[in-house]
Amino acid sequence: MIATGIGWDVHRLVPGRPLILGGxxxxxxxxxxxxxxADVLAHAVIDALLGAIGAGDVGEHFPDTDPQWxxxxxxxxxxxxxxxxxxxxxxxxxxxxxxxxERPKLGEHKQAMRERLAAALDLDPGRVNVKATRGEGxxxxxxxxxxxxxxxxxxxxxGAAA
Ligand code: MG
Numbered sequence: 001m002i003a004t005g006i007g008w009d010v011h012r013l014v015p016g017r018p019l020i021l022g023g024x025x026x027x028x029x030x031x032x033x034x035x036x037x038a039d040v041l042a043h044a045v046i047d048a049l050l051g052a053i054g055a056g057d058v059g060e061h062f063p064d065t066d067p068q069w070x071x072x073x074x075x076x077x078x079x080x081x082x083x084x085x086x087x088x089x090x091x092x093x094x095x096x097x098x099x100x101x102e103r104p105k106l107g108e109h110k111q112a113m114r115e116r117l118a119a120a121l122d123l124d125p126g127r128v129n130v131k132a133t134r135g136e137g138x139x140x141x142x143x144x145x146x147x148x149x150x151x152x153x154x155x156x157x158x159g160a161a162a
Contacts, residue, residue, distance in 0.1 A: 002093070005051025007044040007151040009058075013144055021099055021106065021147075022113030022130055023075040023120065028104050032147060035064035039074035041099050041130070041149040045117060046074070046081050048097075048153035053090050078120040090155040092121055097151035098131040102144045106132035 013019075017031030022041040032038035046058045055061075061084075062069045062077050069077070085092060095117065099106060106113075110130045118125040135141030141148060 001157045003052045003054070003090075003155050003157070005048045005053070005153045005155075007047030007049075007051060007097075007153070008148070009040045009043040009047065009150075010146050010148040011038045011040045011043075012146045020074070021101075021109070021149075022097075023073075023116035024109050024112045026104065026106065026109055030144065036062070036069050036072040036077065037074050040147050041097060041113065041151075042074035042078055042117065044149035044151040045095055045097055045153065046078055048095065048151035049078075049081050049085060049092065049121075049155070052153045052155040053085055053088055055084060055088070075116060075120045078117065082121045085155065089158050091158060092123055092127065093154040093156050094127045094129070095121070095123075095151060095153045096129045096131075097149060098133060099147065099149045100133050100135060100141050101147040102135050102137075102142055 011032040013030040014033045019026045019028040019031040020039045113130045114128045118128040
């Protein structure tokens, strides 16, 4: 059986926080606010994967009230999800994600992001695609008030025909 999941996340951009996307530290005056490292891209990927295996959402697994996840490296959370996927007998087929950030431009970081996300999932980087786009000056994304990410993940249950 092939199953698909969708993920969406948004975090506020604030001064004095690092901007970490897909596990990559991006040089920026503003960073993302959150209980963990606020890696909006990793969180969207996590939700897509949890959705694909029917396992709820990131907030259920890593509650922002739990001190264990304070300033957590979101790639560590992704590795937890990868272990859960394996435990339940699924294999990740591919992940596709889009980050929406007005600035800075992410083009030069996309490859590193896909490599870091793929490594956390023990996948070939060719199975993890990262795209970047802007808010074009519109709404909270365009006003540089926040960043958003969306992701789709496809998984396969072992031994089952697609
Ligand atoms: Mg989040």
